[in-house]
Amino acid sequence: MNRRHQIGVAPALALLMVMIGGAAAMLLADDANPPASTGAIYDPRAIAALHRMIDFGQTLKSYRLDIASSMKVSAQGMNMDQSTTWRVAVRRPDHLAVALTSGMAGATVVTDGATFHAATYGQTGVEYLEEGAPPSLDSLFRRPDWPILEGESSPLPEWLSGGPGGYDSLMSGVMRVEHVGVDSVAGVACDHLRLFQSEQNWDLWIRAGDRPLPMRIVPDLTQAIEAAAEQSPMMKDVKMEAAVEFTDWTLDPSIPDDVFVFTPPAGAKKVTALFGAMGSGPDPVVGEVAPAFELARLDSGTVSLADYAGKDIVILDFWATWCGPCRHSMPEIAGVASDFKGRDVVVYAVNEREDAAKIREFLTRNTLALSVLLDGDGRVGMRYKAKGIPRTVIIGKDGRVKAVHVGYRPDIRKQISDELNTLLAGRDLAPGAEPGAGASSDQPAGGSER
DSSP states (O other), X not given: OOTTTOTTTHHHHHHHHHHHOGGGGGTTXXXXXXXXXXXXXXXXXXXXXXXXXXXXXXXXXXXXXXEEEEEEEEETTEEEEEEEEEEEEEETTTEEEEEEEEOSSEEEEEEESSEEEEEEEETTEEEEEEEEOOSSHHHHTTSTTHHHHHHXXXXXXXXXXXXXXXXXXXXXXXXXXXXXXXXXXXXXXXEEEEEEESSOEEEEEEEOSSOOOEEEEEEEOHHHHHHHHHHOGGGGGOEEEEEEEEEEEEESOOOOGGGGOOOOOTTOEEESSSTGGGGOOSOTTTTXXXXXXEEEESSSSEEEGGGGTTTOEXXXXXXXXXXXXXXXXXXXXXXXXXXXXXXXXXXXXXXXSOOHHHHHHHHHHTTOOOOEEEETTSHHHHHTTOSEESEEEEEOTTSBEEEEEESOOTTHHHHHHHHHHHHHTTOOOOTTTSTTGGGOSSSOSSOEEO
């Protein structure tokens, strides 16, 4: 299983973003029901529990805790258990230490307000990065490589910063929230909540009483496995169980400075960029003639690349409804389409191997206004080397590929806009110099492999 999928960890990421995030103050500030998809149903007891957790989290100035992530997989008579643990320390506004304490794969991230370090542990050894620290934790989580780091490190992302976006991430696509009851976790009474999404449901336990902290998250992976099985028949017999436990919370402690000091492990290699994709040159297809195609539109009719030769810049965004990073990226792509409407730029979201009904439901639920093309057999995606999605390809009026972006990152809209403005001004994007060139690779940066 490619770790970039991180099936089951996403709810933990979203939850923790909400718990401490500054935008969490928006949660039910003026209403008993938070904004969500049409027809959503929220149990008031569950919403009240989320209220308590978020409000309490906003009062914390520093804290420490342990996080344990476990995954059990069985397939074709083989069983695999994988567990990873981290020790976390936070001192607002700009100190963070996420230290890998056990497990075969993961990352350590440390920032002390002056210097940022990240170390990855893989089969080829340990590599670490040293850079000037971002001015805040919110800035840290906007790093281009953070989508990968948050998968390699603990399930502990932007919620630490007090920045915006946490609540939206938590409630994105949530159609129903239930209060299951009061259960015991590690001998502590907890409110047991269940959140329902179209792609995945998950259970959350929040400590009852005057310390309403998250204690456990257990995702229901059934839907994720079924979606993966549609792409790969080998997944049909797979069974997976996952859980994330949050233990040993210490609130508002006096954390000594040496906790935020990074010491490279013996034999570690210092690098200028982690995950070769982030520091690589242009994608191999950049500069090549874009492969010709003709595809059906979701609404009606067909589209041929030849229709735009010499007239328009064409953007192809390869995606699927099951792809988590695609769900983050598509609103940004829709924004690009809106920004450049009528400016000799056309944008198509090319769906990979899914049926029209599922696509329409997804677009409606997420209120996305995009022109969608149907790559039902995936052949066009293969011609454009869409091994990882989302994969966004910019084709110039001369019919050549000008830039490629793989995966999601928060500044993707600006990167693409800068590239389009350069091309519309009559200038080309020099290989290795175009905005976002480092994001171009067949190794997804915060993306999903097909």
